[in-house]
Amino acid sequence: MTACVSSVPGYEGPRIQVIVDNNTATIIANHRSSGWTLNVDRTQVENNTAKVWVTASSSGKGTSSTQEIVLDQDRFDNKNFACCQVFAKVTRSGTAHQDDYVPAGLGCN
Numbered sequence: 001m002t003a004c005v006s007s008v009p010g011y012e013g014p015r016i017q018v019i020v021d022n023n024t025a026t027i028i029a030n031h032r033s034s035g036w037t038l039n040v041d042r043t044q045v046e047n048n049t050a051k052v053w054v055t056a057s058s059s060g061k062g063t064s065s066t067q068e069i070v071l072d073q074d075r076f077d078n079k080n081f082a083c084c085q086v087f088a089k090v091t092r093s094g095t096a097h098q099d100d101y102v103p104a105g106l107g108c109n
Contacts, residue, residue, distance in 0.1 A: 013056035013090040014038065014067075018107030023073040025050050025084035027105065031065050038067050041089075045079035052084060053101050057091040083108035 014036050017028040029038040041053045052071065073079070088104035 013088050013104065016054075016086050016088060016105030018084050018086055018105040020050075020082065020084045020107045020109040022109070023076075023080055025052065025071045025081075025107070027052065027054070027069045027071070027084075027086055029056070029067045029069075031067060036065075036067075038069065038088075040069060040071070043071065043075050045076045045081050048080070048082050050076050050079075050081040050084040052086045053089070054086060054104075055089045055091055 014029040014031045017030070019026040019028070027038070029036065035058045037057055039055050039057070041055055043050065043052050045051070050071070054069075084107050085103065086105040087101035089099070089101045
């Protein structure tokens with residue numbers, strides 16, 4: 001099962017889709033506007049849910065694209081998980097969540 005959170009007030013980053021399969025989380029960022037990059041800041045597993053904090057930044061240059069990040073169980077200290085929740089911080093100037101991580105995506109197997 002995949003899910004996308006799109007109702008976070010003020011969230012202006014790329015659409016985040018999360019797929020979980022066999023203790024591997026795949027994060028897909030659909031960058032609709034130019035120059036977005038998604039970077040993983042930290043990870044942890046809590047209550048059978050992998051949590052991933054990412055920073056979405058935009059240089060304002062480039063074209064729309066899709067970025068895929070695959071995080072296997074090693075990235076989560078070899079802990080098992082059935083779901084993955086992604087929290088994003090958007091660093092583009094003028095956005096509401098430049099300093100805060102907000103829910104951006106959730107997926108469960």
